Amino acid sequence: MRAYDNRHPIHHETICSSGDLGWMDRKHTKWHQVTMPLGRNGKVSETLSYVLFE
Numbered sequence: 001m002r003a004y005d006n007r008h009p010i011h012h013e014t015i016c017s018s019g020d021l022g023w024m025d026r027k028h029t030k031w032h033q034v035t036m037p038l039g040r041n042g043k044v045s046e047t048l049s050y051v052l053f054e
Contacts, residue, residue: 012038012039012044013037014034014037015034015035016032016033016034016035016036017034017035018030018031018032018033019031028053029053030052030053030054031051031052031054032051032052032054033050033051033052034049035047035048035049036048036049038046
């Protein structure tokens with residue numbers, strides 16, 4: 001699995017990334033990240049990101 005470019009979301013865009021930490025000697029080396037924009041009153045001012053490991 002190859003890693004994808006991690007860019008900050010532009011306004012209302014949700015970004016999904018994946019990668020592999022195979023070069024590290026660990027059990028859980030595959031990862032998936034989702035970054036979502038957070039907004040209030042119609043204005044996006046923050047993001048929420050979470051990372052999952054397989």
